[in-house]
Amino acid sequence: MKFQHLTILAAVFILGPVLLTSPGCKPKNIGSAVEGDAAGKTYVAPGKYDEFYNIVSGGFNGQISVYGIPSGRMLRIIPVFSQFAENGWGYSEETKPMLNTSHGFVPWDDSHHIALSTTKGEHDGRWAFVNGNNTPRIARISLSTFRTEEIIEIPNSSGNHSSPFLTENSEYAIAGTRFSYPMDNDGANPDVSINSYKENFKGTVSFIGINPESGRMNVAFQLILPGVNFDLSRAGKGKSRDWFFFSCYNTEQANTLLEVNASQKDKDFIMAVNWKKCEELVKAGKGQKQKVRYAHNVYDDKVHSATSTIETEVIVLDPKQFIDQGLVYFMPCPKSPHGCDTDPTGSYIVGSGKLAAVIPVFSFDKIQKAIADKNYEGMYDGLPVLKYDAVLHGEVKRPGLGPLHTEFDGKGFAYTSFFVSSEIVKWNIETLEVVDRVPTYYSIGHLSIPGGPTAKPHGKYVIAYNKITKDRYLPTGPELTQSAQMYDISGDKMKLLLDFPTVGEPHYAEAIPASLVSPKSVKMFKIEENQHPYAAKGEKEAKVVREGKKVHVYMTSIRSHFAPDNIEGVKMGDEVYFHVTNLEQDWDVPHGFAVKGSNNAEILIMPGETCTLKWVPDRVGVIPVYCTDFCSALHQEMQGYVRVSPAGSNVPLKWSTGETPEAGLPSK
Amino acid sequence: MKFQTLFLMFSGALFLIGLGQCTASTTNESTTSTSSASADPGQAAVKDDESQKDVVKVAVGSPDHTTLVAAVKAADLVDDLSNAGPFTVFAPTNAAFDLLPDGTVESLLKPENKSKLEEILQYHVAVGVYKSEALRDGQIIGMAYSGNVKIAVKDGKVTVNGANILASVPASNGIVHVIDKVLLPE
Known part of the structure; x- marks a missing residue:
């Protein structure tokens, strides 16, 4: 009896919206933008599991949160850089050392980007990495215990934003400075005028080695680089696997009112680094040892306790001293590039200039040819700048306003988020044609497709992480939840399915099939x-x-x-x-x-x-x-x-x- | 039968709706609304080979307690006893049930006597962990239903309402004391 009622009710429920939206099917406003089957596509029946774990950075809450996809249900908050009174993280004697730094106990950070470990460019379900932006750190989280197992501080860095993206086999996590700043060879910060930026300020990118068995991290080496802001980065894949690409802004080297002064040039850079060659040089002893101080904190499941060790040395490589080996090249990229994303094949690198009217797509093959031909337009602070036209695959014309980040579906399409025009735009990587666009509510930052940054995207959905919420939910005073939106990308056109509220302020997130994670989930610790x-x-x-x-x-x-x-x-x-x-x-x-x-x-x-x-x-x-x-x-x-x-x-x-x-x- | 028919109709309706729509999608994800509306199984059905056994699993694992296990199932108490508890279960052996007058067990297992069976079984369960060393002569323990039992300790031998405790087995959600008589409420 009961079942009958439920069935009939369910049928009416499904039919209702369809009848309302037929026959036109053209959404006229937000209210009708959601189509009749959206509820069915996101509904996970009681007791059933979601298809994906969505590992989401917490932004200013310094945590990670875990949601099920497609339901958007929150499953867990994992404390990382911030104390968490709920379970004693950072309060218990065992976990206090995890938050130790060279500055002492720092019980908060700003966690921006998730990187899930990969093998041969594909998700392997072992670890999640997340960056601490404020007091530069990278954390490694076990996907068996869903706990933070390790936090390493990054020396010679300020504002660890361009982080913690991984090489194809998780050999390294990357850590690029957002702030360039004056740094000495003794780990101290020299007392110089802020106006002496061009003279004294330097940037670094650090390669954080990851032990393939234990996941243990170490600061393997750093590149000392011109004083610019490093923003985001991605490793190459496949044929470009030996390379890492970084977006650089403030190539004007401004030290005040960057809003104006770092927006002067028509083009900043994407920086290409041959990390494999850097690694070879370091292994050959060509790096220089510098005195630094940074904390390395490790949690051990057997003693249920963390230890914090202050490390005092780092190996630094100056690419200007190895011009012949070709470690670092700059590629002009229009107007303060933010996102820097490589497609699943590793053939194309997408630079998204926050203030640019086009999206440039660079060709890895052309980059290699330009390097071989020494096709430079000049030098920047002693490092070669490749000619824009020589490395360009092409530009996506009139894509939208304020491009930020790009993810991929593995079917030849790219999806770019646009903050200013508040939309996701789908385009063809080969032809550079825009094929679809959907509004987001409101002002999207990052976007995420399950497996979107890997060599083998899982596809199905794209999730928008919006920066502005306003009227999307019941109001809760001046402070509102951050709004995420999920779209179905299985067809030609993107379709809005779901809004779900989040905690903190998510930046980047990665979703991974549950089948790669849930079988390994730890149920308890053995008392013996x-x-x-x-x-x-x-x-x-x-x-x-x-x-x-x-x-x-x-x-x-x-x-x-x-x-x-x-x-x-x-x-x-x-x-x-x-x-x-x-x-x-x-x-x-x-x-x-x-x-x-x-x-x-x-x-x-x-x-x-x-x-x-x-x-x-x-x-x-x-x-x-x-x-x-x-x-x-x-x-x-x-x-x-x-x-x-x-x-x-x-x-x-x-x-x-x-x-x-x-x-x-x-x-x- | 009814269930099947309705289910088919429901699926058919969905399919037609799909055809009628402008969008390409006609499929319905496996996780979606077509899933059965039947009740989910209870806590006893949780798949878990790692945890210590709970009081039910301890009884199920004992060849001397097949009658008790059958009775617990008949009384629908399996999920209750798989709960966090904590429980103290006085578990009569098969031999203990055999001491009852002929036909008693068979009669209690009949659906119409379910409520009587529940009363008897709940008289064998206390909420709380009473380890052997915590049992004292003259101690009164309030049972889940049907009142109190009385503990006696004489010459180091512990009895509950006159039944001997033959063995005690710790469980994840409490403790099982094996006894040689069925406890009958007053």
Whole structure:
């Protein structure tokens, strides 16, 4: 009976909009821009899974968020560069080192671009990388645990925007400076006039090596480059795999009012770097060692803890000293290029000048010929500039206003986002003809096709990450969610399917088929593999140990109690470390832990894991602690007390669970 | 039957709608609205080979508890007992059920006696983890339904309403105490 009703209702639901939009089918306004089958194409029935994971940068929230596609449902927020009170990231003793830098503890960043690891240019589902823009960093996130495993600071860099894009086999992640700035050979920032930009300011791009087995990163080498702003970048693929391409703006080398002063020239540059040759020179010892200071932070799943190491050396290569080897070439590109994207075949490089009236498409074959012919139009700061016409495949004419980024569908088409004209434009890579355009709501920044930057795009959808939301959702005061929009690209024409709200301010995102990720997802940590030095791997190991003013509580949690749950003998002036081990070996049974008045967050402990909350009591009395994650029917019973006595008190240190016979638990 | 017919009609309607549209798309994605409206299976159906076994899986894994497992299934309690709990389950063996008067089990397993079966089975479950060492002489434990049981400890032997605890097996969501008699509510 029930089923019948539902079916009929569903049929009416599907039919309704079709009847309304037929027979014209020409959308007249936003209200009718969505066609009748949009709901069906994005609906994922209860209990069913999305086809793609969408890994989305969080922008100014310093995080990553994960959405299912095509539903747009949010699945998870992964804290990366920012403290996350929700689970204690950056608050627990184990994770604080992850946010260490050469500037000390920096609990926030601005995460812009996602790069998913690739093998032979195709998604392999192992890691996500994301850049920290403000205090230059790159993070590596495991796609098995969906946790940040490693953060490396980038020395000789300011504003790590042109990052963390990967070479074809994830040999390197890239890190190009947005700000050029004065840098010394001793890791210091020299005290010079800001007006001395042309004389003293330099840019760098860093190649961050990635261990193919463990994913561990290292700053392999840096190129020291003219003082310009590096904006975005992409590695070549296939025949161009040995090359990396970077958009460069402010080739005017302005140090003030860039809005005006960095928009003077008709053309800035796309920079082409032969990274393979750079690597060979570095391996041959041709680089110079520089003194620097940068933090390298690694989280280890076995000890459930991070370590932070300050590294002090980097290898720098100056391409001007290797002109004959041909490491770096500039290609003129109109008006402050932003996006710099390579097509799936690696044959074409698309430069998107924010202020340009055309989209230039460069040909890798022509670049190689121009280099062989030394077809230069001149030099820029000692490095060759190739002739525009000699390297150009062609220009997309009148594409729109304010081109930013380009993704690919693997069927010979490119999709470029236009901020000013607020649209996505589809064009043919070979013929350069515009074949379709759709409005976005409003003012699109990045766009993303699943697999769009890889050698083998998965296609199906393009997602717009818009910068302006205004009236797209119910208003929530002056601060609004950022709006994403998804379009069906399976046919000749793009079709709007879905708006979905996001957290933070997403910049770039990459979607990956769920089949490449979900089978490897970790359900829990094995308690017998827990090597945390303060783990209590059973209630018999629960104890409290005083070391001078430090009190270490080896605590366990399991449905539905802590051991110990009564602690006495803590005194004012003590630092108390609650090392809580979750003894559960059951999927999705975390326990939380919080202390009244703690100048800290909670900790959320996954099954088999140990986390530590530091607490400095601020007053005498009996202080409650409790489980913050609704774990069981007796979750509200999962609590305890810590007695804090005056500094000089002789209350002995003692701990227990269930000491009162009526409680139904054994006494110690 | 009805379900099939309606489903076909529904698919057909969708197909016709597709033809009528200006756009090229006539297909319906696998994830979409044609999916069945039947109820999703409960927590017991979660595919998970990694977690420690819950109280239901412990019982299912025991050859001495086939009657209990059949009864739990008949009473639709499998999903409940796969919940986060925590539970203490007093699990009578097959031999314990055999001690009941002839025909009792067969009768309880009949659909019309489901509610009676539920009452009896829920009298074997307490919410909370009562480990063996936590059980004391004279202790009263409130069961999920049908009232209290009484624990007795004599010469180190623990009984619940007179039934002996033969063994205790920890589970992810609690503990299973194997007993040699079926507990019958007062």
